[in-house]
Amino acid sequence: MVIDVLDPRHDAEPVYWTVLRERAGLRADWSWEVLKTQAWAARTPQPVTVLRDGTEPRGVVSAAWVTGRTRRHRFAGPGRGWFGGLDVRGPGASAQPGWWFADAGDDGGVTQVLETYVPAMRAELGPGFRAMLLRQVGEPGVPAVSGRFRLVRRTEDIAVLDVSAFGSRDDWMNSLARKRKQNLRKIFRTFDADPSIAVRCVPGKEADPVAVAEVLRHNERKHHDVPIVPLPHFVGYLTVLLRQPDVRVIEYHDTRTGRLVAVATLLDHPRLPIARHWGALGPRDGGRPNLYFHFYGEAVRWAIANGRESVVFGKKMTEMKATLGARLVPQYAAAVPVLASRRPT
Known part of the structure; x- marks a missing residue:
């Protein structure tokens, strides 16, 4: 060897x-x-x-x-x-x-x-x-x-959502408890009816790494519950990561200003992609309520459309992710x- x-x-x-x-x-x-x-x-x-x-x-x-x-x-x-x-x-x-x-x-x-x-x-x-x-x-x-x-x-625990049994985002949503399902439907309707927010899922190379870093750093400043605080997201690292062919980005832009208000990255995989980054501005800073729940639904829709078996949604907020259908590993x-x-x- x-x-x-x-x-x-x-x-x-x-x-x-x-x-x-x-x-x-x-x-x-x-x-x-x-x-x-x-x-x-x-x-x-x-x-x-x-x-x-x-x-x-x-x-x-x-x-x-x-x-x-x-x-x-x-x-x-x-x-x-x-x-x-x-x-x-x-x-x-x-x-x-x-x-x-x-x-x-x-x-x-x-x-x-x-x-x-x-x-x-x-x-x-x-x-x-x-x-x-x-x-x-x-x-x-x-x-x-x-x-x-x-x-x-x-x-x-690690949250993993299995999506292979679903044919659409609605199928996944209908598998959830009644209260959660009703809440998600309201969130999706609100976003669909809001012309001031634009949602798109694109290859990572189409994203602006500077804007992505700004949103991710904003999100990280809210969390200080780990022994060693993570280093900030460097633009150079994000530039290289985002241009990899197996990276997808879900972006939320304010259509009035063009500003990026929320972003998620997906590291693609034939069977088990990972939701790697998530960051969002709060409503006081120009964001929207319930952005994370909408992103979760968008990630599910993308995974189903691309024939993926499951999506890894990582750690943190595991009890909430369980209500969204994830199994905790x-x-x-x-x-x-x-x-x-x-x-x-």
Whole structure:
């Protein structure tokens, strides 16, 4: 087994990367130019590790190398620090694991991470690699990651809406509880009758990344419930992400001013697209009430029209998403110490 530990800031796109993405079903946030742009704007080094059998990629893991040098308002420097841990996570959408293996097994690849990836990174990073945080572990992977000195905790569930049984947005709406269905119908009628708001679903390349960043930053300022506040959405990153061919954008414009008042991005996938970003101005700032509910319906309509099986609506507000028909998928995070034996405990 050959193992490539790559730094997107400095390493060129591997010749096998397109094949790997297609085989693994990795979405637009795994595009190499997106990974490169994100890595240059990150707090930490962002190693991408590929396991391959000759020229055939057999697995990939995305992580952040966190050390005592990591700071909230400091970009990753040229050095990587001697002591730290790996935060294994998806490079963009936190609703999906940050790894894929061709032979993942019943536990979703958790055993592969522990038995193959961890020793490889121990050899790469040296004895200063002391711990790993493994996010988005599904229930089947919990037994594999549990053990002495490990801390496993359930995190926020992931909302997934299955739409393959519906022929239209109305079919989906009719499957919901009466009160929710009546509320949605009123919302859709209100938007349809409002000439001051224009809604469109377009390829990402048609969106203005500056306007998108402005709305997303407005939305992020409202949320301060995480230990490490996310970095703002950089226009450079959004510019690269939006021009990927598998990105769609749902936009809401005020027709009187042309201003973007709400936006959502969809990372397309043949089976399981992800609703990646959402941002909206409040009514006092020029937005409209109930924008999120309308967007949810638009995403459902788009998915049905394009033959998708489900849509991942991510974390947060899971109880509300359940009333919109989403099933809640349990997710876990595991803190795993790494000992000098080069094997996880």
